Amino acid sequence: MSTSLNRISSVNANIITAVVQMKRISQSVSSEAARSARAIFPRRPAQALYTQRSFGTTSRLSADVAPITAAGPPPDAPVASVEHTDIRVARKKKQAELLKRGQDMRAIGKGTGGGSAKTKRFWKDVNVKKTDDGHQIFLDTRPLRTPTKQILSVAHTKPHLAHAIALEWDLLVSAQQALRHHLIPLTSLTSRALDIAEEDKKSSSASNPNGLRNTITETLMRYLDTDSLLCWAPTPPDDPPGYETHVSRTESLRTIQQRTALPIIQYLTERVWPGVEIVPVLDEGSIMPNAQPKQTLDVIKGWIMGLPAYELAGLEHAVFAGKGLLVAARLLVEWSEELAHLRGEEPEKKFGIEEAADAATLEVEYQLGMWGVVEDTHDVDREDVRRQFGSVILLVSGEKAP
Numbered sequence: 001m002s003t004s005l006n007r008i009s010s011v012n013a014n015i016i017t018a019v020v021q022m023k024r025i026s027q028s029v030s031s032e033a034a035r036s037a038r039a040i041f042p043r044r045p046a047q048a049l050y051t052q053r054s055f056g057t058t059s060r061l062s063a064d065v066a067p068i069t070a071a072g073p074p075p076d077a078p079v080a081s082v083e084h085t086d087i088r089v090a091r092k093k094k095q096a097e098l099l100k101r102g103q104d105m106r107a108i109g110k111g112t113g114g115g116s117a118k119t120k121r122f123w124k125d126v127n128v129k130k131t132d133d134g135h136q137i138f139l140d141t142r143p144l145r146t147p148t149k150q151i152l153s154v155a156h157t158k159p160h161l162a163h164a165i166a167l168e169w170d171l172l173v174s175a176q177q178a179l180r181h182h183l184i185p186l187t188s189l190t191s192r193a194l195d196i197a198e199e200d201k202k203s204s205s206a207s208n209p210n211g212l213r214n215t216i217t218e219t220l221m222r223y224l225d226t227d228s229l230l231c232w233a234p235t236p237p238d239d240p241p242g243y244e245t246h247v248s249r250t251e252s253l254r255t256i257q258q259r260t261a262l263p264i265i266q267y268l269t270e271r272v273w274p275g276v277e278i279v280p281v282l283d284e285g286s287i288m289p290n291a292q293p294k295q296t297l298d299v300i301k302g303w304i305m306g307l308p309a310y311e312l313a314g315l316e317h318a319v320f321a322g323k324g325l326l327v328a329a330r331l332l333v334e335w336s337e338e339l340a341h342l343r344g345e346e347p348e349k350k351f352g353i354e355e356a357a358d359a360a361t362l363e364v365e366y367q368l369g370m371w372g373v374v375e376d377t378h379d380v381d382r383e384d385v386r387r388q389f390g391s392v393i394l395l396v397s398g399e400k401a402p
Helices: 002-040 083-110 115-118 159-171 175-179 187-204 214-227 253-272 292-305 309-322 327-334 351-359 361-371 379-394
Strands: 126-130 135-139
Touching: 002 115, 002 309, 083 253, 126 159, 135 159, 159 187, 159 214, 159 379, 187 214, 187 309, 214 309, 214 327, 253 327, 253 351, 253 361, 309 327, 327 351, 327 379, 351 361, 351 379, 361 379
Parallel strands: none
Antiparallel strands: 126 135
């Protein structure tokens, strides 16, 4: 037993000795390989992988603190002024104004623009003078002219129109405002009428199919096919929904439409276009408009073509304002001095601004009665429609000479 143990111990010792010798041999070989590699590739100095850079740019010097000479607590920290933005905006506006003024001066020097004269009112007084051609409006000593450079002369029978135009120009504060048609609506309307009259003198409508009179007539006839006065709502059902039984509604929309439209249609078909049949545009349950009879279209078109210049311009403006031909024609006949023979011997006017505006905006007012008025929207539209109908009355009415 002891002999076997001795043999095992000697074998282990031999194995350990062999392992140690092999390790020494490998280390010596590795050292020789490393020396050979260094001889072939000489060692380079190590390079820094990054550079250190200081964030500060000022020199590291001690600050000189000023001595405190004031008495009392230290001042509060500075706070941005609220007026700072307003001052800056005002300065920018002044710079832009100076730049614009310089551009105007250069334009005046080159003769390519009106310059700053447009921003000034070059007249002091506005007067109306009666001449052989009619009433003329003078800005000091300069007669008012149309865009086509002809003197704006209002007919002798329309002194109220001439004074209304003079008032428009007297309210302007600059010549630039005269370029805005909504500030001088009567001037624009009268100029339109004078342009039509001037073209009528030069050529007849038959020889000039693209003239003003033919163009206006074709445009206005399109409104007859979709006239709102002839578009009636369907008969309400027996069991209507809630919005049809509102507490403020005692009759249906169709009833109100018929009560408003039928007297106007009757007046036109009896006095203006005798024997003409005007049919509703829509049938119940249909959205496709019905065409008027050909005879109706021919009669109405011929009547429009034969209107005097002031009446044609007024009819055009009234149609655009009310989006319908029938209401505009009814208003025109009621107030025109040239169409007084169609009114008969009725001295009292029965169809004025309010009646025309109510008929033209009937459906809108019906909805507003349910849902209410939006401020600065519906109330403005109401006044604008009345203003435009009133300008038509001023344009076509007059003092007919005996």
